[in-house]
Amino acid sequence: MVDLNLIQKLSRPSPSKIVLLTIDGLGGLPDPKTGKSELEVASIPNLDKLASQGITGMADPVGPGITPGSAPGHLALFGYDPLEYNIGRGVLEAIGIDIELKHGDVAARGNFCTIDDNGKVTDRRAGRISTEKCVELCRLLSGISMPNVKVSVYPVREHRFVAIFHGEYLDAQVTESDPQQIGVAPLEIKPLVKGDSGAIRLADIANRFISEAKDCLADHHPANMILLRGFSRQPRLPTMQEVYKLNPLAVAIYPMYRGLARLVGMEIAETGNTLEDEFETLNKHYQEHDFFFVHIKWTDSAGEDGDFSRKVKILEEIDAALPGLMELNPDVLVVTGDHSTPSVMQGHSWHPVPVLIVSQYCRPDPVTEFSEKAFLGGGLGRLSSKQIIHLAMANALKLNKYGA
Amino acid sequence: MVDLNLIQKLSRPSPSKIVLLTIDGLGGLPDPKTGKSELEVASIPNLDKLASQGITGMADPVGPGITPGSAPGHLALFGYDPLEYNIGRGVLEAIGIDIELKHGDVAARGNFCTIDDNGKVTDRRAGRISTEKCVELCRLLSGISMPNVKVSVYPVREHRFVAIFHGEYLDAQVTESDPQQIGVAPLEIKPLVKGDSGAIRLADIANRFISEAKDCLADHHPANMILLRGFSRQPRLPTMQEVYKLNPLAVAIYPMYRGLARLVGMEIAETGNTLEDEFETLNKHYQEHDFFFVHIKWTDSAGEDGDFSRKVKILEEIDAALPGLMELNPDVLVVTGDHSTPSVMQGHSWHPVPVLIVSQYCRPDPVTEFSEKAFLGGGLGRLSSKQIIHLAMANALKLNKYGA
Numbered sequence: 001m002v003d004l005n006l007i008q009k010l011s012r013p014s015p016s017k018i019v020l021l022t023i024d025g026l027g028g029l030p031d032p033k034t035g036k037s038e039l040e041v042a043s044i045p046n047l048d049k050l051a052s053q054g055i056t057g058m059a060d061p062v063g064p065g066i067t068p069g070s071a072p073g074h075l076a077l078f079g080y081d082p083l084e085y086n087i088g089r090g091v092l093e094a095i096g097i098d099i100e101l102k103h104g105d106v107a108a109r110g111n112f113c114t115i116d117d118n119g120k121v122t123d124r125r126a127g128r129i130s131t132e133k134c135v136e137l138c139r140l141l142s143g144i145s146m147p148n149v150k151v152s153v154y155p156v157r158e159h160r161f162v163a164i165f166h167g168e169y170l171d172a173q174v175t176e177s178d179p180q181q182i183g184v185a186p187l188e189i190k191p192l193v194k195g196d197s198g199a200i201r202l203a204d205i206a207n208r209f210i211s212e213a214k215d216c217l218a219d220h221h222p223a224n225m226i227l228l229r230g231f232s233r234q235p236r237l238p239t240m241q242e243v244y245k246l247n248p249l250a251v252a253i254y255p256m257y258r259g260l261a262r263l264v265g266m267e268i269a270e271t272g273n274t275l276e277d278e279f280e281t282l283n284k285h286y287q288e289h290d291f292f293f294v295h296i297k298w299t300d301s302a303g304e305d306g307d308f309s310r311k312v313k314i315l316e317e318i319d320a321a322l323p324g325l326m327e328l329n330p331d332v333l334v335v336t337g338d339h340s341t342p343s344v345m346q347g348h349s350w351h352p353v354p355v356l357i358v359s360q361y362c363r364p365d366p367v368t369e370f371s372e373k374a375f376l377g378g379g380l381g382r383l384s385s386k387q388i389i390h391l392a393m394a395n396a397l398k399l400n401k402y403g404a
Numbered sequence: 405m406v407d408l409n410l411i412q413k414l415s416r417p418s419p420s421k422i423v424l425l426t427i428d429g430l431g432g433l434p435d436p437k438t439g440k441s442e443l444e445v446a447s448i449p450n451l452d453k454l455a456s457q458g459i460t461g462m463a464d465p466v467g468p469g470i471t472p473g474s475a476p477g478h479l480a481l482f483g484y485d486p487l488e489y490n491i492g493r494g495v496l497e498a499i500g501i502d503i504e505l506k507h508g509d510v511a512a513r514g515n516f517c518t519i520d521d522n523g524k525v526t527d528r529r530a531g532r533i534s535t536e537k538c539v540e541l542c543r544l545l546s547g548i549s550m551p552n553v554k555v556s557v558y559p560v561r562e563h564r565f566v567a568i569f570h571g572e573y574l575d576a577q578v579t580e581s582d583p584q585q586i587g588v589a590p591l592e593i594k595p596l597v598k599g600d601s602g603a604i605r606l607a608d609i610a611n612r613f614i615s616e617a618k619d620c621l622a623d624h625h626p627a628n629m630i631l632l633r634g635f636s637r638q639p640r641l642p643t644m645q646e647v648y649k650l651n652p653l654a655v656a657i658y659p660m661y662r663g664l665a666r667l668v669g670m671e672i673a674e675t676g677n678t679l680e681d682e683f684e685t686l687n688k689h690y691q692e693h694d695f696f697f698v699h700i701k702w703t704d705s706a707g708e709d710g711d712f713s714r715k716v717k718i719l720e721e722i723d724a725a726l727p728g729l730m731e732l733n734p735d736v737l738v739v740t741g742d743h744s745t746p747s748v749m750q751g752h753s754w755h756p757v758p759v760l761i762v763s764q765y766c767r768p769d770p771v772t773e774f775s776e777k778a779f780l781g782g783g784l785g786r787l788s789s790k791q792i793i794h795l796a797m798a799n800a801l802k803l804n805k806y807g808a
Contacts, residue, residue, distance in 0.1 A: 002467035381786035390469030394754040403473035404493030
């Protein structure tokens with residue numbers, strides 16, 4: 001198996017530049033009314049043109065039938081086996097808002113939520129309170145004092161926050177308090193493994209913290225309770241500098257994707273809140289780096305919302321903005337997604353993701369259209385998402401020959 | 405994973421015959437002027453006809469994006485995982501010129517080179533001295549006496565030779581003296597792992613040998629110095645007799661390919677220097693064996709030289725000679741390459757290699773043309789090169805059913 005060790009041995013620095021344009025939730029499914037997917041409905045002449053120039057295929061982020069979360073989907077795109085490197089959601093949220101975790105810290109993702117008089121959850125997102133309100137409530141929760149452990153609470157946006165448990169002998173192997181449905185009470189947190197004293201300790205602390213938080217928030221309806229999930233500690237990943245000898249930059253608006261990029265050593269660019277901002281940021285830093293991870297979120301959001309036509313519209317907006325990117329004339333352009341998010345499924349799915357690579361060394365294939373169906377006949381065939389970066393590196397002439 | 409152990413359990417001897425026609429560096433890339441690859445430009449009606457009859461696909465020797473050297477490329481074709489079995493260049497060169505390495509011997513590949521008065525390399529190939537001169541100088545170097553170790557020096561061709569270090573406790577994990585560029589002095593050989601006493605010992609001996617060689621060669625400008633690289637010991641591979649229960653014969657003109665074939669247990673046929681000689685040799689020994697590795701080198705050489713039209717011409721010559729091979733009517737004919745060598749890249753590349761299997765049991769596919777693009781639609785799909793021999797064995801009815 002070609003793994004990070006081998007790639008590290010073969011990789012060599014070079015001035016050539018790779019742009020990995022990641023359209024979150026790129027792959028779709030047909031609208032039953034028309035029989036056409038979001039990509040097939042969208043008018044995307046620039047992507048079609050790139051498909052004609054480059055080589056195309058379909059990639060499995062984890063494996064056939066496996067629906068990936070955002071973390072495995074992105075790790076695979078960065079060339080890290082998502083089954084080997086498992087990043088907890090808490091850690092991801094934490095690093096996405098620039099929190100530096102210390103060894104032993106446990107991070108959990110939190111939601112402010114609404115509970116009724118019987119303690120049952122009536123809104124898992126507390127009516128999506130404002131970020132300002134979230135900041136205020138997090139300050140309140142950070143004031144909760146616990147014996148032998150410090151709990152820091154940081155706002156993310158709207159109802160979302162991160163709780164960091166700093167203390168000794170904490171093990172993150174615990175269940176979650178978020179019941180993932182309304183009409184039931186938040187769950188008690190329990191150790192996942194019997195006899196794991198660090199997990200018993202963390203579960204106890206977390207339950208006590210939640211109880212204190214409930215008291216603190218009593219007068220703050222709709223944000224009168226919290227839900228915690230994704231307890232995790234930060235794994236150690238070899239950086240992209242070590243493995244690929246790249247000097248990578250991430251251009252991403254949303255915290256999680258910046259956090260994930262930082263976890264593999266990418267520098268994080270300051271950027272604005274629009275696609276144009278992201279492309280402008282890419283442009284601005286283009287001379288300083290040799291690998292650019294550009295993350296576009298809204299396709300996934302539209303898919304998750306089941307909004308087929310909004311996903312189509314966003315694809316068209318991306319397409320319209322592409323000439324600006326192409327002016328940079330990157331040595332290698334990769335266009336793909338971290339997973340599919342078909343609007344008709346209103347969520348991530350297991351379907352393979354279209355992948356396009358454009359470089360002067362691509363062997364042409366007969367594909368002339370950017371769509372799931374067209375890419376089936378592509379020259380890349382069916383591949384694993386973690387292999388995409390190998391191909392990008394090869395096309396950028398950044399990999400030495402293996403063996404004599 | 406299907407591995408050698410499983411194949412060994414399933415394989416059975418039978419009279420059916422497999423011919424593995426290996427066209428070195430077979431895959432190409434389009435000439436930018438015409439948009440057509442070497443295979444697409446070449447007039448190869450016999451290969452096209454075979455493509456119509458057989459089943460086709462594209463094979464990755466090591467993995468997507470990984471450019472294989474000749475050894476990994478061939479090991480994969482023989483069914484050996486090229487990531488598991490790593491053959492050093494020194495060993496390959498040695499066995500390619502019929503040197504039988506003893507347990508513990510370390511082989512290095514050598515070049516005669518030219519250095520200037522400051523000791524800087526001015527020509528890494530010493531003006532490609534004649535093979536006769538190489539023979540003479542190797543005899544000179546073999547006379548160098550070293551304490552506790554014997555160094556044998558064997559000519560290969562032109563400026564190339566092999567140095568074998570026979571001695572106790574030698575470890576091949578050392579750096580190379582070849583700087584791979586001109587204008588700098590040859591490098592000192594150092595152990596790759598700190599504290600490895602065998603490597604320290606070899607590095608010391610090799611450096612002293614190089615120093616003595618420099619004195620010996622002082623009056624032999626342009627061949628007034630040597631460069632050593634690819635220090636390695638011979639790995640133990642299970643033979644093709646053991647794994648496949650085959651009685652294999654190799655027909656190859658160039659030393660390295662004969663050496664590699666010998667490493668997996670193949671008998672090596674005496675043959676001449678032309679394609680016709682090779683096919684005649686195949687013919688002559690056809691009754692004595694059941695597996696034939698026929699290696700054709702010149703496609704790779706043309707690709708490496710960046711000579712698109714010469715590669716086309718050689719493909720046409722191979723095609724013209726094919727009817728002679730087809731008269732043998734092998735039960736299974738495989739036509740493929742060890743890797744791609746696109747003329748436009750002037751070297752090996754990572755692009756997958758066309759593979760064709762012809763047998764009476766092939767499930768037909770719609771492909772009617774022997775080319776990279778046509779084979780994308782082939783019935784074999786995309787496979788790993790090490791799986792090709794499984795298919796050849798299956799089509800020759802030499803593999804038992806797996807499981808009850």
